Amino acid sequence: MKFSKTYEPNQFEPDIYALWESSGAFRPAEQGNPYSIVLPPPNANGNLHIGHGLTVAVEDSLIRYHRLVGDSTWFLPGADHAGFETWVVFEKYLESQGDSRFNHSREELYQMTWDFVAEQRGNMELQLRALGASLDWSAFTFTLDPKVIDTAYTTFKQMWDDNLVYRGEKTVNFCPKHQTAFADIEVAHKEEQGTLYDIAYPLADGHGELVVSTTRPETMFGDTAVAVDPDDKRYQNIIGKYVKLPLTDREIPVIADDFVDEAFGTGVVKVTPAHDHIDFEVGKRHNLPMISVIGEDGKLTEAAGADYAALTIEQAREKVLKDLKAQDLLRGRKEITHSVAHCYKCNSILEPLLKEQWFVKTEPLAAKAIEALRENQIKFYPASKKQVVINYFKQLKDWNISRQIPWGIPIPAFKANDGQWIFDTNTDQPFIIKDGVTYYRDEDTFDTWFSSGQWPYITTNHLEQPSPYYPLAVMETAADILFAWVARMIMFGLYRTGTVPFKDVYLHGLVLDEKGQKMSKSKGNVINPIEIIGKYGSDAFRIGILSSRSAGLPQAFSESKVVAGRNLCNKLWNISRFIQQMVDEGDFKEAVEEGRAAPLLPAEREGRSPVKTGASPEVSSEKSPFTTINMGEDWICRELDHCKTELDKLIGKYRFAEAVELLYDTIWNKYADWFLESQKIYKNTPLLQKTLEHILIMLHPFAPFLTETIWQTLSWTTDLLITQKWPAKLPYDPMTAEQFETLMIIISTVRGHLQSLPGGQKPNLLFGNDSLVNDNQVLIQFLTHVPAVIPDDTPQGMRIALPNREIYLDIDEQTLKEYKQNLENNILKLGAEINTLETRLRNPNYRDKAPKELVEETQKHLEQKQTTMQRLKNELTLI
């Protein structure tokens, strides 16, 4: 293969991925420490979004790094049926077809959704490949695979037997549009303006009234008590009495309960146990009846009375207020801001409805989790999230796992007419008969998180046979599913396996648009990772999205960082092309013969034994005398070595942005700009080859396609880059490396002076007693483009502004004078400007009367100019 003149990622990426996949490189190696990551399963029904792009960039970089380091890596793919999420999409589709869920049985709907999803599936997998994810596709798990369902069932059964799962009737968060209940965590609370109404409830004995404050007058038909603060002096004498419930003929008791805040509203609360979570608890405490007056359709039921039945909540509220007013029972109203529960998909207000569901008793599970976290069994990145999770566990309430949607894992429970529930996994049967009793299937499905919460030990098959890949090395996922997913995996992991499911948790924040706004379809600011890849290449995307990003924070996506990534790829492409050219030209042998080149690693020249790494076997056998002033070789070996050790540290701490920046700097500013430039003079081809190999290996985790393509194209490399060994230390002489650093400063300073010379002159460089310059005349000349570098006992002209160095640019008196004059002129001009500013600032009139910002700005300008002045003066004294 040959290097094309230009870097065009789209031409090789798919082929390279296929090469890896067919080679078996994605499978865990036989040898090495287990290192496993499970890709958070993307929604099978959708396309990947930018967050997935970030996930893959992070996880695949970790996997590739650990593969190179010699670990036995296992990167596990999967897809999520995403119960409710997908169901919403499917139901919309149904509606668009003029169809409805109510026209079909559960089995039909399940099959229809399956087919619907099947059409989309595969998209996501192709996109993961485009991102370069080195996933073991043979280990692919779908969240509705039999093994997932089996595990969900055995866990459910075990929890049932352990009294950790129970059937209970409680107020649940019910979406009238989607016709399903939600877990607490799925509820979207939103601050809203509402009205607090004061309504008079006449005392049953006819002596006065009690005024209750409520935002939900329409639920009053379900009131079974009114409550006051037990310490509220105003109401002491009526606790235990009865009030008449307006618009009905019922009488309800006045109870005292601590939950009432006497300072809020009138200090009297209506208690509606069937339609409010708090009231439900109150009702339990006080043994109150629970009357449901709102149905699952979001309309009032017969229990609300004939006048109100079938009205929507809004209609009912209006009518109740009107009717109360007619009876002169409305005592006041007040606008308040309060938080209202919404469906996170359709934004409907969620109704608390009394409903029988399956609940997980979370307290014992959460306690175990808290213990494990307190013992630091899991490391969090960012670290602050640990306490956040602990706090979540502390207040966690029982978890409703029943969903009234067909798209999911059927709950393996059957109920007899006498209310007896039994566990059975024959969920494809509408009913079963056992010992002559008929049991009917629970039509509900599990909350998606009930099964995906068990993902780590399901995917690694740890329950069947203890796996060295469990616990996972790290769980990398979006910070916003910390509670929904990560917390649950910890609870389940401890429950089923006795160990935490992963050693580290790395959370990435939301990827925002370029302006720092949340991406959303409605705003039209969604950035599609696949489009970015098409434009700049997969590697550029990965580098770009990892740059300038730290754990846990919501941060903007910056296309300019992708551009920088693309530019780096292009740079490395050309570096490789150039080195290959030199190898092809056989410059190396020729150079050795002419005594221009040192074909050995720097350390070998001094008789130290070389450390052999990677390929290029021809290097070590040849011996040749150390010939010349080639200090850049020691220096680049030192820099590459430093880069490698730093990378080890940074990747170990999940500091990807810094790792990428380090590689960028090393490859571009060090390797290309200095070493490669110097090698145009001193061609040490074997070293060029060796160092290029190291660079390719080190960049591979972040830019896999590019580096592998180069590896496959170079004439001397063998096998696959993806399975090479992480570089070993390169030998070098630290003193020599340090001297090169000084040389770099000299060259840069000379360049600076040349640029500011009047008339764009190109003078010679003269030097006196300076061995460093003396030894590097050719290189200095080449890199500064002066016509010549000449030793001179009495050098003169313009002195280079470096202390203790006898280096001069050979310019005539006139030019020097001109240059100095220029400097002095600049100093004068600047001095005048500074004076003006100072006078202005000293003027009390100006200080007092001018706008403050302007005065501040003046001050700022002054300081800037003073700094510049100092620099110019320094230069003048030195030359």
Place this chain on the structure above:
RNA sequence: GGGCGCUUAGCUCAGUUGGCUAGAGCAUCUCGUUUACACCGAGAGGGUCGGGGGUUCGAGUCCCUCAGCGCCCACCA
């Protein structure tokens, strides 16, 4: 109501346990057709690290406080 996070160059952001003249990319300005690369090379400008106070030999980094922005949790009838 409770909690978390952010505020550093024009823009988007790095900056681990406090330590040399605070960094990157992109953008800007000047110069450059040196045969790897103009997706390039060389040089340069630009920041009182949100405000105020404190601890320290030393603070972008720790503490207090104020302001702005963002997020999460919550039994705000």
